[in-house]
Amino acid sequence: xxxxxxxxxxxxxxxxxxxxxxxxxxxxxxxxxxxxxxxxxxxxxxxxxxxxxxxxxxxxxxxxxxxxxxxxxxxxxxxxxxxxxxxxxxxxxxxxxxxxxxxxxxxxxxxxxxxxxxxxxxxxxxxxxxxxxxxxxxxxxxxxxxxxxxxxxxxxxxxxxxxxxxxxxx
Numbered sequence: 390x391x392x393x394x395x396x397x398x399x400x401x402x403x404x405x406x407x408x409x410x411x412x413x414x415x416x417x418x419x420x421x422x423x424x425x426x427x428x429x430x431x432x433x434x435x436x437x438x439x440x441x442x443x444x445x446x447x448x449x450x451x452x453x454x455x456x457x458x459x460x461x462x463x464x465x466x467x468x469x470x471x472x473x474x475x476x477x478x479x480x481x482x483x484x485x486x487x488x489x490x491x492x493x494x495x496x497x498x499x500x501x502x503x504x505x506x507x508x509x510x511x512x513x514x515x516x517x518x519x520x521x522x523x524x525x526x527x528x529x530x531x532x533x534x535x536x537x538x539x540x541x542x543x544x545x546x547x548x549x550x551x552x553x554x555x556x557x558x559x
Contacts, residue, residue: 393429401527410529411481411504418484431461435468436522438553443472453517456543458505459524463489466498474518479503505539506532512543519543522553 397417404413421427452473457466460478462485470476479501480486489500503509505524521540528536544550 391429393427397429397527405529410532411506414480415482415484418482418488423488425462428462430523433462433464435464436553439465439468439520439522439551442551443468454515454545455518455520456512456516458519458521458540458543460489460500461485461523463493463496463498463500465520465522466500467493467496469518469520470496470498477501477512477516479508481505505536508539508543514542514545516543517545517548518551519548520551520553523555525552526554 397413400413400416401410404410404416417428425431425433453475455466455469455474455476457469457476457478460466460480463478466476466478466489476497477499478489480489481502481504483502486500486502489498490496519540525533525536525540540552541550
């Protein structure tokens with residue numbers, strides 16, 4: 390495990406032990422002070438699995454509304470927007486969302502700070518595509534199943550839910 394991932398895991402473990410299991414995201418984004426090399430999941434490009442999914446469906450998916458859950462530094466949201474999707478992207482970290490707005494000042498993406506477990510009521514069954522990548526796997530296990538339910542409820546009838554995750558070492 391890389392030093393960055395060890396640091397992130399330590400922050401997460403401390404936050405969980407202190408009864409604040411989601412606050413470590415803001416702590417990490419704040420601590421790195423705008424240096425993306427300090428964010429272990431910041432690849433600074435579209436997720437290759439999302440790119441493949443989009444390419445495989447080019448021309449067959451109606452580009453309507455999309456929600457990016459735990460958007461990180463915004464690369465996936467920007468890719469969707471570049472293909473004509475009407476994108477809302479959120480993260481629990483205000484620092485992260487500010488960073489997205491600085492990286493993409495002319496972006497059509499609606500970047501918002503929001504807590505998955507206290508999301509706006511108008512998001513319920515409101516999005517044609519809901520995309521989640523690498524967020525569920527870092528949540529404590531007691532929150533993960535609830536998070537899946539919340540995320541699935543963002544998908545409009547007939548919409549699509551795309552979840553991408555990494556495997557863990559046993």
